[in-house]
Amino acid sequence: MTAAVVLKxxxxxxxxxxxxxxxxxxxEQKNAVIQSEFLxxxxxxxxxxxxxxxxxxxxxxxxxFTDISDLLKIDFQVAQETTLTTDILNQFVLEEAKNSRLVxxxxxxxxxxxxxxxxxxxxxxxxxxxxSDAKKTKLASYLGQQEGSNEFFTALNTAGxxxxxxxWVNSDVMIETPIHLLFLSVVDSVPNIIQTRVxxxxxxxxxxSILESYGAVTDNCTxxxxxxxxxxxxxxxxxxxxxxxxxxxxxxxxxxxSFHIAKTVISQAKDSxxxxxxxxxxxxxxxxxxxxxxxxxxxxxxxxGLTIIAGRQVSDTHSAIYLRYPHGKSNQLHKCxxxxxxxxxxxxxxxxxKAAQMTNANQLNRNLVLSSKARINTKPELQITADNVKCSHxxxxxxxxxxxxxxxxxxxxxxxxARHLLLDAFAGEIxxxxxxxxxxxxxxxxxxxxxx
Numbered sequence: 208m209t210a211a212v213v214l215k216x217x218x219x220x221x222x223x224x225x226x227x228x229x230x231x232x233x234x235e236q237k238n239a240v241i242q243s244e245f246l247x248x249x250x251x252x253x254x255x256x257x258x259x260x261x262x263x264x265x266x267x268x269x270x271x272f273t274d275i276s277d278l279l280k281i282d283f284q285v286a287q288e289t290t291l292t293t294d295i296l297n298q299f300v301l302e303e304a305k306n307s308r309l310v311x312x313x314x315x316x317x318x319x320x321x322x323x324x325x326x327x328x329x330x331x332x333x334x335x336x337x338x339s340d341a342k343k344t345k346l347a348s349y350l351g352q353q354e355g356s357n358e359f360f361t362a363l364n365t366a367g368x369x370x371x372x373x374x375w376v377n378s379d380v381m382i383e384t385p386i387h388l389l390f391l392s393v394v395d396s397v398p399n400i401i402q403t404r405v406x407x408x409x410x411x412x413x414x415x416s417i418l419e420s421y422g423a424v425t426d427n428c429t430x431x432x433x434x435x436x437x438x439x440x441x442x443x444x445x446x447x448x449x450x451x452x453x454x455x456x457x458x459x460x461x462x463x464x465s466f467h468i469a470k471t472v473i474s475q476a477k478d479s480x481x482x483x484x485x486x487x488x489x490x491x492x493x494x495x496x497x498x499x500x501x502x503x504x505x506x507x508x509x510x511x512g513l514t515i516i517a518g519r520q521v522s523d524t525h526s527a528i529y530l531r532y533p534h535g536k537s538n539q540l541h542k543c544x545x546x547x548x549x550x551x552x553x554x555x556x557x558x559x560x561k562a563a564q565m566t567n568a569n570q571l572n573r574n575l576v577l578s579s580k581a582r583i584n585t586k587p588e589l590q591i592t593a594d595n596v597k598c599s600h601x602x603x604x605x606x607x608x609x610x611x612x613x614x615x616x617x618x619x620x621x622x623x624x625a626r627h628l629l630l631d632a633f634a635g636e637i638x639x640x641x642x643x644x645x646x647x648x649x650x651x652x653x654x655x656x657x658x659x
Contacts, residue, residue, distance in 0.1 A: 234367025477503025
């Protein structure tokens with residue numbers, strides 16, 4: 208029996224190694240849009256890390272509830288440049304950011320579809336090739352320098368890095384117009400791998416809002432599986448300097464056949480304030496790793512997440528907040544609505560070491576299950592060694608209350624409207640915080656269509 212197990216594991220490892228070699232080969236086909244010794248070294252180091260890494264599987268604690276073995280069954284090809292019409296683009300453009308958008312199609316920057324005329328002086332929104340020489344010299348201090356860069360899919364993204372979507376706001380600049388980073392994937396019969404890299408730099412005393420959105424160009428509703436898979440591997444690095452403020456909205460609406468694996472990592476300096484709104488409605492399988500590192504005193508981090516899935520979708524959110532200095536604050540609320548055979552996972556960790564005295568950290572995961580076949584795995588976690596803190600965490604899993612539905616029906620609503628009113632109230636606690644009204648409206652329409 209032991210020998211059989213060993214042979215089976217060797218077979219699995221051989222398959223994973225072969226798959227990884229093919230992915231690396233695909234990544235190496237693309238060159239960076241600018242020639243840089245720093246970028247070359249960065250990519251080579253990441254490739255070296257990968258050759259010594261193991262493909263994540265359910266034997267790993269961090270992946271025990273998420274099976275990504277379906278990736279091994281698909282021969283992905285590097286996505287090619289594709290042209291889109293403005294009519295197609297208009298389906299994704301938001302009114303508040305129609306003149307402050309940066310567009311990438313299949314991971315490739317599109318100057319024709321981008322429009323940043325509404326942005327002020329002192330703000331750069333563009334790709335690597337258009338970055339000023341002064342900022343290029345600073346690039347090595349930011350790109351690929353966040354903690355956790357050796358994580359498997361992060362290293363894969365870096366090894367295949369050819370361009371970067373950049374939002375860089377200078378010191379003392381405050382922007383009211385939201386910056387929209389729009390990433391579109393064109394669904395094709397060829398299974399593509401699309402590796403997106405985002406860099407956001409908020410210099411001291413700057414303040415702005417940024418929308419990072421992922422959508423799919425298809426003939427039908429993006430939620431409907433069409434047996435045309437693709438793999439979107441995303442890494443977003445955000446740096447907040449002293450006393451800066453960033454409001455970050457992340458909207459993931461990939462197609463129903465896609466795999467979306469993402470890493471968002473934030474570094475906060477003293478007195479900075481970061482707020483995140485994370486919406487996950489799309490993809491066959493979505494995994495989002497969200498990590499925050501508080502690197503100074505009196506930093507504040509606020510996380511608001513909403514996952515809505517149905518069919519056989521899997522959505523996994525892993526968050527980690529590191530409060531390393533005194534007087535730090537963090538507040539996290541993540542909600543999930545799961546229907547039919549879908550599966551949602553939430554794993555949230557908050558680290559409060561001895562040096563982080565007088566911190567205040569709250570974490571709550573609330574889940575609503577609409578079907579007896581749907582599943583939830585939730586694991587909120589606090590690791591505290593400081594003794595002068597206020598910290599709490601918790602999780603709830605529930606269904607729509609029959610007495611609440613009955614009460615609304617007794618007031619004249621039919622069963623469908625009563626249930627949707629309750630669902631809208633559950634999701635509204637997150638949606639109502641979003642300042643972009645057009646995005647709010649679109650998300651509410653999606654929720655109405657996707658839930659019973």
